[in-house]
Amino acid sequence: MALKGILSSEVGVHASASKWFNLFAKELHKVQNTTDRVHKTRLLEGDDWHSIGSVKQWTDIVDGKESHYKERLDAIDEENKTIIYTLFDGDFSKDYNIFKLLFQVIEKNNGAFIKWTIEYEKVNENVEPPYGFMDHFTKSTKEIDVFLLKA
Numbered sequence: 660m661a662l663k664g665i666l667s668s669e670v671g672v673h674a675s676a677s678k679w680f681n682l683f684a685k686e687l688h689k690v691q692n693t694t695d696r697v698h699k700t701r702l703l704e705g706d707d708w709h710s711i712g713s714v715k716q717w718t719d720i721v722d723g724k725e726s727h728y729k730e731r732l733d734a735i736d737e738e739n740k741t742i743i744y745t746l747f748d749g750d751f752s753k754d755y756n757i758f759k760l761l762f763q764v765i766e767k768n769n770g771a772f773i774k775w776t777i778e779y780e781k782v783n784e785n786v787e788p789p790y791g792f793m794d795h796f797t798k799s800t801k802e803i804d805v806f807l808l809k810a
Contacts, residue, residue, distance in 0.1 A: 662784065663757075666793045667776045669765070670800040674807035676764045676771040680740045682807065683762055685709055693806035694799045696720050703729065711735070722791040726750045733759075740764040756780040758789070760796075773800045 672679060682689065687708045691697045698718045705713025715730050728749035735742050746758045757780040765772045775796040777789055 662782075663778075663780045664788050665776060665778050666788060666790070667774065668793055668797050669772045669774045670797050672771050672773055672800065672804040672807075674771070674804050674810075676740065676766045678807045678810065679771060679773060680737075680764045682803070683742050684735055684737070687715075690803065694802040696795060696799045696802065698725070705732075708732075709735070719795060721750075721795045730760075740766075754782055754786045755789070756782055775800070 682693075688700065688702075691700045696719055698720065699716075700718070701716050702708055703714045703716050707713065708715065709732065711732055711734065713732050717726075717728055717730055719726050719728075726749070728746050728751050731745045731747070733743040733745055741761060741763045744760045744762070746760055751758050757778065759778040761774075761776040761778070763774040763776070765774055775793065777793055777796075779789055781788070
């Protein structure tokens with residue numbers, strides 16, 4: 660069994676691509692107010708939430724359990740509406756050596772899709788791929804979309 664893997668999911672959304680990208684690129688601190696799956700966030704390192712290299716602490720509900728981890732902002736590509744994060748420490752350090760999260764807003768026809776991609780490396784073959792985290796991100800997308808439509 661391979662230790663490295665990639666999971667990917669696309670979710671159709673109703674809010675505009677620009678609202679979605681703006682939330683994650685410039686207003687990430689508001690995500691905790693958009694879904695019940697995110698319980699708490701705070702900035703640990705960096706000038707602000709959106710500077711490259713900034714580190715945040717997250718407390719989410721994943722697979723019905725509280726999950727604690729840190730997230731570092733690695734890159735923002737405005738032209739391709741893509742943001743790359745590294746998730747580490749807390750619940751990630753026991754199961755994954757590497758956990759990269761790619762968020763992309765894709766405009767198609769008259770709508771938009773949110774594409775989540777997780778690139779990971781498990782600490783050993785006994786660890787399951789991060790299906791619970793992918794489920795968390797895709798379900799959160801639907802809740803955040805409802806919030807963005809009202810905004």
